[in-house]
Amino acid sequence: MSFLIYDGTFDGLMTAVFESYALKLESPQVYTKDQLGPQLFEQVLEVSSDEEKALRVKTKIKSILGQNGLQMLWKATLSEGAEVGNIVLGVVRYALKTEKNILKDYGHPSVLSLQEIMKKLSRERHRMTAFVRFKLASDQVYYATIEPDFDVLPLISDHFKNRYADQKWMIFDLKRNYGIFYDLRKVIPVEFHNPEAGQSLSVISIEWDETEKEFQSLWKNYFKSTNIASRKNTKLHLQHVPRRYWKYLVEK
Numbered sequence: 001m002s003f004l005i006y007d008g009t010f011d012g013l014m015t016a017v018f019e020s021y022a023l024k025l026e027s028p029q030v031y032t033k034d035q036l037g038p039q040l041f042e043q044v045l046e047v048s049s050d051e052e053k054a055l056r057v058k059t060k061i062k063s064i065l066g067q068n069g070l071q072m073l074w075k076a077t078l079s080e081g082a083e084v085g086n087i088v089l090g091v092v093r094y095a096l097k098t099e100k101n102i103l104k105d106y107g108h109p110s111v112l113s114l115q116e117i118m119k120k121l122s123r124e125r126h127r128m129t130a131f132v133r134f135k136l137a138s139d140q141v142y143y144a145t146i147e148p149d150f151d152v153l154p155l156i157s158d159h160f161k162n163r164y165a166d167q168k169w170m171i172f173d174l175k176r177n178y179g180i181f182y183d184l185r186k187v188i189p190v191e192f193h194n195p196e197a198g199q200s201l202s203v204i205s206i207e208w209d210e211t212e213k214e215f216q217s218l219w220k221n222y223f224k225s226t227n228i229a230s231r232k233n234t235k236l237h238l239q240h241v242p243r244r245y246w247k248y249l250v251e252k
Helices: 010-022 051-077 084-098 109-131 153-163 212-226 234-240 243-248
Strands: 002-006 029-032 043-046 142-146 169-173 178-182 187-191
Touching: 002 010, 010 029, 010 051, 010 084, 029 084, 051 084, 051 109, 084 109, 109 153, 153 169, 153 178, 153 187
Parallel strands: 002 029, 002 043, 142 169
Antiparallel strands: 169 178, 178 187
């Protein structure tokens, strides 16, 4: 068995797909360096991301699976699962073999796995759009931090851009140490660089606007006043608002 190592980017994965055919590998496996452990007796090849090779693969995929199919494969990589590269590779190889749009052929294990990933991504995206809570800083920028299971920032940027088009905001992913900033015109990716190892945005002091505490207090009072204690259903509440998301919610 041969292992192809890519850099974790979608173009890197597409380049690995290209090389699997160029090298005529029968049963290749694709991983990032972090995902693949030491291999004593297997062939391990490192693949450098190549924009031209990646484009050729993406163009071919688009011709069979359409733009939505190509987008689905890209979105799947945001799950960051250890086997996501092999799932994408399996779908691509199946599509190239049949020359048909096979995305609804759930009898194929890679296609089924891809659909399961998309469901999980969709659920996490929905929860992030519902549970993100902004705080107003003294510079009149609204800040929010998240730590989602998957890298969903690219999937929620349009939602917040359309919903809060008249104000500046930033959402920062503490788990992946990057964020997105909206400057009233476009959404810009941002990274946090700190010389002190291990320090994240969560420990950086942000001066909040003096009205922020008042708004938080008003929201808590509203939440409390609309709650009907006699109709409390903790089990149902946890189904809709899992406990791990409570840290984002002012009312909690």
